[in-house]
Amino acid sequence: NCLQYFSGIWLGVEWDDPQRGKHDGTYEGTQYFKCRHPRGGSFIRPNKANFGVDFLTAVKGRYGLNEKQDAQNGIENTCVFGKKTVEFVGRDSIEKKQSGNKMKFPSTSISKSSAFSKLTTLALNQTEITWTEVLLCAPGWPVLEELYLTSNNITVLERPDNVLQTLKLLDLSNNQLLDGSQLHLIGHLPRLEQLILTNNGIPSVHFPDADFGCKTKMFPSLKRLAINDNKISQWSSINELEKLPSLQVLECRNNPLMDTEKNPETLRQLIIAKISQLEVLNKSEIFPDERRGAELDYRKIFGKDWLAAGGHWDPVRNKPSEEFLAAHPRYPSLCLKYGAPEEGELKGQQPLTLKNQLLTLTIKCPDNPEQKPVEKKLPESMTIQRVKGLLYRLLRIPGSELKLSYESSKLKGKEVELDNDLKPLQFYSIENGDSVLVRW
Template sequence: MDSLPLVGGRISYFGHLGTVKFIGEVENTTGIWLGIEWDNPDRGKHDGVKDGKRYFSCRVSNAGSFIRPSAQVIRGVSFLQALKAKYVEQFHGSASQEKVILGSSNGVIEVKAVNLDKIRSKFANLGRLREVSLENELVSRVDESGLIRETCPNVRGLDLSASLFSTWGIVADIAVELPVLQRLALNRNRFTEMTLDRSKMSTSFQSLTELQLNGTLISWREMQQVTSFMPRLVSVELGSNRLCELGFSAPIITHSQIRNINLEGNQCKVWTRICQSLSTYDQLERVILASNEIDSIAPPAHNSLILKKLEHISLSSNNLKSWNDLDALSIWGPSLTSLSVIGNPLVESGDEIRYSRPFIIARLPALCTLDSTAVSAKERTDSELFYLSYLSRRFSLHEPGFEMASLMREHPRWEALSKKHGTALGMSGISSHQDRLSRKLIEVQVQRHFACAPSEIGEWMDPTTVRALPTMSLKVFEHKVRKALKIDKESKTSFWLKMNDGTWAELSDNFHDLDWLGLETGSKVLCCVTTA
């Protein structure tokens, strides 16, 4: 290689990206070594320590190793070099005909094409580009001032994920020449220098509305510093950044319009601290907290922390175990209309998982979508009545020694739901609701079958009885059956209803309810299972 990279610079080595953390000699060896912190820590061998001596440190444990300088250490290309290499096919000359092999023929069919260079010249007009993806194209530097604007001024969406720049200055220099840039993806980059040039940053991102910083190891505070220069920003993604804490200080921002924040795949655990950080964004409508380590949700200590405009939150694949977490969530998000909780112990294990959907619907009064399935007005009514009847049985309202305080403390929605459905405590209304719901529940016989469609089925052997409200959608019914039959997530399922004439009809409309699909007590449903 012509020269050594700089400490803090980014390199690609046989397709693996890393940051140069050290350049120099290593004891008991000869020659120059490069100390690299790899983006993929699995490639590393140590933390910058060799034979007891520290040469550099890594942000991720054991992500470092030493390599020799060589031609295989690639330091990247300019923005326009990457753009032209990907979007401009080279001209082949003046010949009017070329031989082209049809890709779908596996090399068998060869045809002659006329004037392909004319077509290439049309597509070589980079000024027409609106969406540009230079992911993994190893962009490391900007071109001469003005050239990017001259070449592709109409770019609205730009993906620079897995590039080789290390400072925000280079990103700003590229963005300032794209005056209508609205969407910018910088996933899997590493910013080793967070000193921001205010004059440069303040003019570079004026039209930006979406920013992706997944897998960059950027901190919450650093994100706030960067986004303070983006006055129109609406959505920011910070997934898989190993974030344990966000931070409690007010954002460095004067005109925050951020409505969507994605924190999926981090290590955040303490709900109150998460919400303290999020509450500074008063326009927040959508939050993704899937695959974190949240294990409980306590009620807010005071109203200033409530996320008043929050409409959707994903808490999938966390560690929530208590129904009280959902009661507290309804206080944190009084406008919550959409929720994802699949993958939590609360809905995956325990004695009450078969009731999880109606229980959640009853606890969250504004909920319209649960785990990507719509909540109809009919399902809401049935769920709330079911919830009331369940509580009346559990707390034995008519028995001596019943304590209303205990009921209200554990189930704060009881009073509002009782008033809504005209159920007065101590009266016969509850029993009436219980009777109504008991009559509505249907019992379906479900048999597992290891095939993609029905075949010869003899006598049903130990079918599983699944009880469900007829207002339940087929999609929710499928989830319920998967739990009951312990079908793994990788396997595919299809459902077939046995008709009166002995034939099988596939149930394929996930969003129709069971009643509409013709299921009733005694119906036989075949669950066909195929492994992925």
């Protein structure tokens, strides 16, 4: 392209390292090309450009035989060193032996090669390799279990037919998949247990082959999923994760959805209640008490919505709308587990968005003096059950039974036992500045 005020041909480039760039492809108000990074682009003259080679060509060039080389060993070559011409006998043969050629591409089908027959872990991060090239090479990795492909600008996936069938971990973080439906193409890897999709710009996740309340046939073995730093903004994507039959560990930090709740504890409880088999959320273990509290709260919080949508305590008359079931697909199973919410539970209930009256409390462990006091802000509507779940994580206590009491800042030395897990903090008249005492 010709730049105004500058004669000749210029090339617009986007650098792998944005610090080498100057702009986003726009110069003097005219956009000549687009960049992923706002300052990753610049213009250079064609004679300054090094176009490089693709990954496969580079490997062949480093480790494979040059097609132009004479196949006959022993041919004489000459090399010039300074002013001296030196005769080099058998150069091709020596180059072949000295190349360190451990990645030679075989002349026969790569699937018949035994070069990587025992390879179980492979990292190809920041190599600009494409998914198509991965699948081309994959027949040579018959027992591969872990594949790392971070920061390769991968935008498109293809279904791996008859390859990567032994894969247990796939790391695609820091690529540009952008579309959650791309995941369907790798959803039938039978042994895949860990999938890392951090920072891919993914806006949503869905598994259209399964209705709500059913399990998808995709990702049958997937236990750990990381979707941090994406663009997921709707609860519908969290609902979809309940369809995964084996999911136990989820990381989903730094998505727009995380900003929908002011209280991170409330957000955590909602995710726990929506995904039944989850055991670890954002690297924090979910204890049985915390799950029970989250599910009971969820059942109560959305009880009025359930009734308004056609829900009823009488099973014959219980016909919640499709809209309600789409928003709360686990609600029917929670009613089966704990019973439908009673009318008395729903009277005078505060909506979820008002659960932000925070109490500033000091957490103390009187029987464990090495545990320093910690100050926390907790909603006054938070149940004792959920407080215990928080304390398990905060204090890193093993699965012991917690016993809680509180000490008023106005009545030093007098403890009141917090003995009902289903009651909120406000039930005990706890106030700002009070202390919660933890024993186990």
